[in-house]
Amino acid sequence: MSNTEWYNSINQVTGTQKVEDIANYMAEGMNSLTSPIDSYYFTLRELLRIGSRDLLDQNKALGPLLLVGIISATENYFRDMLANIIRICPSAQECASKQSINLGSVVWHGAINVERGAFENTSFAGIDGITAACKNFIKFEVKNNSLISGILEEYGIICEMRHGIVHSNSFLAGKNAIKLGIPRNDGMVKLNVGYREFQECASICTILVVSFNIELFKEMCKRWAVDWRRKINVDSTNETELFEPIWNLFLSQVDTDENNISVKLTMNECIEAIKIQFQLQ
Template structure:
């Protein structure tokens, strides 16, 4: 028999070793989730601007940009809900039934456990609604329900970018509307600069609207639950409706939801507390 060695169809070089411990750096500054979301989105915008200073971006860059935008959205919700569990008794109680791997519980510091719970995805309307339902938001405001239609469409674009390198598959075409997208199956995602700007703006307005409604929901809920004689919580504190007395309890909520770095920034703690007091103390 011949001892002839058949060369490989594709030449393969040794795979380099990857030390993942060298691929991360710690972040010192702690910002509110909405501030961090705006900063992250603006960072993606700068990458887009530098990579395609003139003309429309390539399909590959379009996919990377959309992935970045949706990653910023997911990070916002994951950070917000995990931190909320630390300051809001009702949220902590609601998440108390959430399963957590024993290995994670043993390895993660207690202050980080709540964030460890949120490895779940937020990259679809179904998943986002499920996460909000977990903290008690079973019925969403009309404004958020309407905005979720646009968010859902962007999530389907993300799915194409992640799983098909930008090519539209039949399932996503069906979810986006087969009558209008059926002939585009197999086409690659290739947005203009204006299209990407519209996607970025839609996501920013969506996150801001969610931020406002979640804040009002959780802060007003404290009043409702404190006045509920059948509450499962034994409240050790109550709102006094005086800023000097309530500031210590109100400030953690304000700091979690307030936009400080963006323009326009949120109203002052004193002003926001005044609205909260006036709408609830009666």
């Protein structure tokens, strides 16, 4: 080799590579009838199966990647949930009508899933993205000192760590370290996600999803009982038909099958309980 190729003296020389067939990277998505919370559960359980204590002890790079996966599943819950709320809720539609959507989203999603396209430029990997999207697209505000505001703070902590994993090979950036209250360090701080930390983060994300699912369900039921009746024709002849999409959107079949639901009501029994609370009887 000639010394004129001095630039090859620092690392190996390689050839080229291209993506041969993008279709090989594509797979069938989740059934559209699957509720957002169950979609989250399915992904979470796959990640938990991978994240065993032995594997995480033996593979230090695995924990951070699994943490990113859990946050991604959490983000997807919010995208699915908010898109579906816009699809079925007149109050959310009125609120979302003020927002813009990229033409590319309309072209790709078409009329069937165009609501999901509204969130393509929204990051749910953080507190601000979630609270802003809820407020601006479905007219739902997270109240201070509420259950979900507390767990959102914890979620925000692990999202700051996610930033270092995704963008800096698990090294913590200065702005993220300041937000987390990490003392200054002369060297680089690398994140460690072992088995205990992975389980803790999974618990935080799950509590966030479960808590939001309940709070958003309560909000939608209130709208069905009160707000919708002021906006559209809702009465005893069609109220069950209009409530059914709400029930199906929020109901976890996973929790139902595993007997994890504390208050066991059928859809019709739930309707009657809501009507009593809002004095619709």
